[in-house]
Amino acid sequence: EDIRENIDYDPIAFCCDYSEYETAVEACEGYDVxxxxxxxxxxxxxxxxxxxxxxxxxxxxxxGIIIQDF
Numbered sequence: 001e002d003i004r005e006n007i008d009y010d011p012i013a014f015c016c017d018y019s020e021y022e023t024a025v026e027a028c029e030g031y032d033v034x035x036x037x038x039x040x041x042x043x044x045x046x047x048x049x050x051x052x053x054x055x056x057x058x059x060x061x062x063x064g065i066i067i068q069d070f
Contacts, residue, residue, distance in 0.1 A: 018068055019067055020064055024058075027065060027067050031051070033047065035048075052065070052067055056069075056070040
């Protein structure tokens with residue numbers, strides 16, 4: 001109302017543009033992420049999350065992440 005423009009919410013577009021995953025590592029399965037310096041699963045998760053944050057929008061929440069598909 002403040003900008004005097006109508007904004008339509010398109011749930012189908014939202015579903016097509018974003019994906020939800022339980023872990024960042026799971027979200028990175030289709031990408032070439034280098035885990036060679038990771039000593040354990042926690043470091044692997046941090047590396048995957050950093051990769052995603054460098055390349056797309058990431059929304060973290062208790063129980064998983066949502067990423068904008070890229």
